Amino acid sequence: MLLTISNLSKAFGDNQVLSGVSLTMHRGDKWGLVGANGVGKSTLIKIVVGEVEPDAGTAELAVGIQVGYLPQVLAAGDTLTVDELLARAQEHVHTIEAQLRGLEARMAGSDDSDIDATLAEYGRLGEEFDRLGGYDLAHRTAAVLAGLGVGDIAGDRPLPSLSGGEKARVGLAALLLQAPDLLLLDEPTNHLDFAAMEWLEGFLQDFGGALLVVSHDRTFLNRTVQAIVEIDEYSREAKFYAGTYDFFAQEKALARTRWVEEYAEQQEEVRELRRFIQSKARQVGHNRPGDGDKLAYNYKGGRVEATIGRNLRAAEERLRRIEADPIPKPPQPLHINPDFDPARLVNRTPLAVSQVTVAYDGRRVLDDVTVALGTQDRIVIVGPNGAGK
Known part of the structure; x- marks a missing residue:
């Protein structure tokens, strides 16, 4: 077991966000954590990593495992460069590499009186080094950065000089390169374009550790997790559904x-x-x-x-x-009835963009863009990150 949560409860003042939550995760488990805004999803993750103390119950991690959580990788106020952040994220890989070199030197000498134990330790560390991608670290780093759409950012760029989206994606890259035993993701797709989302889905499908991800993107969850944990909006208890998000929605x-x-x-x-x-x-x-x-x-x-x-x-x-002990009355579902009446618009073209060109630091992101939005139009603006949307 990597993570054991037992009868965990948490309240902020009069607001109960978690009540009697119990869960057990093993290696290879991939779960989506869902629920209405404010029910305690992020709080649960923060309790797991020790950032928030529960009022009751426990969240225990297995001894010696590595937990990956983005805010712990990308600390506020970091002045590191991109390369320094990535090196720090893979520090444990370099530590294992140094241990392997030390064992090789010992075996090459003539004074190793316990060669069998040394070989066993070398084999164990070699397997861990391989699992972490140590033998092709440079290639793996480049692939992750490219997959998340930040492969062209110079390694000597300080993190504060990056945009919010760039910083989030570089931080996510560093987190994935850690290859942790337990990966905790809180809305990881917020700053990803379609190509990066598709790449991340493939990465998580192949990920060998345990995954707990908070997301409102049902398509992303359908493609990446095997079970859904819902924090119930009314009881604040955790309900487990073995299956995709679509299965959960149907069962709910x-x-x-x-x-x-x-x-x-x-x-x-x-x-x-x-x-x-x-x-x-x-x-x-x-x-x-x-x-x-x-x-x-x-x-x-x-x-x-x-x-x-x-x-x-x-x-x-x-x-x-x-x-x-009555059955509680089911609450009425929230109904939103927006009043979009185009007849009230004086101008039949409420938005007109004509021959707009925009550049930042000499890089042109919009070039002679012209578009008109009519009263009955429904449009979506798509494109890769940094394209000028």
Whole structure:
């Protein structure tokens, strides 16, 4: 087991964001972490890496494993160059390489009295070095940078000189080059264009460690994870779904349908029980005999009233049990009805761009661009990062 989360809870003031979360991850597990904004997804990851303390429960990592988390790779205020950041991210690879060279020197000498132990250690370190891509480190580094669309950034560029998107992608490249045992990603596609997203999907599909990724991109999740963990918007508990995001969405929709139906059935049962209790209570009072009729009542009515009384008590007990632990009312789904009425627009061309050219530091990003947006138009602007969108 790489990660064990046990009965974990966290609140910020009166806002409960996590409640009784329990999960266990093994090597090779690839999970998407989903849920509405504010339910505690990022908080859960920060608890795992030790940035936030839980109110209750534990999050325990296996001894000796390496955890990759982007904010820990790209610290605020870093003044490193791109090359320095990448070298720092792969420091453990260079450490293993130095250990291998030391073992080679020992085996080449004549004073190694325990050659079998040395060979075993050399084999173990060699396997780890190979797993981390140490034998083709330069090629692997270039491939990751190119895949994320930052291969043309000079290695001596200081990180503060990069744009926000460039810095995020360089940081992601450094994180992937760490080849950690457990990879934690929080919205990794925010600054990626289509080509970089496709490359990252392929990389994560081949990734041999465990992956926990927060994302709202269902296509990305469908292509990269094998299970979905949802932090429930209402209970703040973690629910596990073995399958793709589409499978999760289907199961969640079915669960909501069952919830609505079961709630409606229980509400109808409550109404029926209350009507029954009121009716039987009146019947018992109505059937109670006067002073002159007690002999006849005792002969015939006693057993009838006893039966009615038993039924009444059973109904009251059933109602008490339901009211003690009722099915909660399903919340109404959020409906957004935007009022986009083009008839109110005075200008039939609300946006017009004419012969626009823009350059930054001598690099032209827009060249004589002309476009008009009509009232019924729906357009999307696409292109690689840095193209001028």
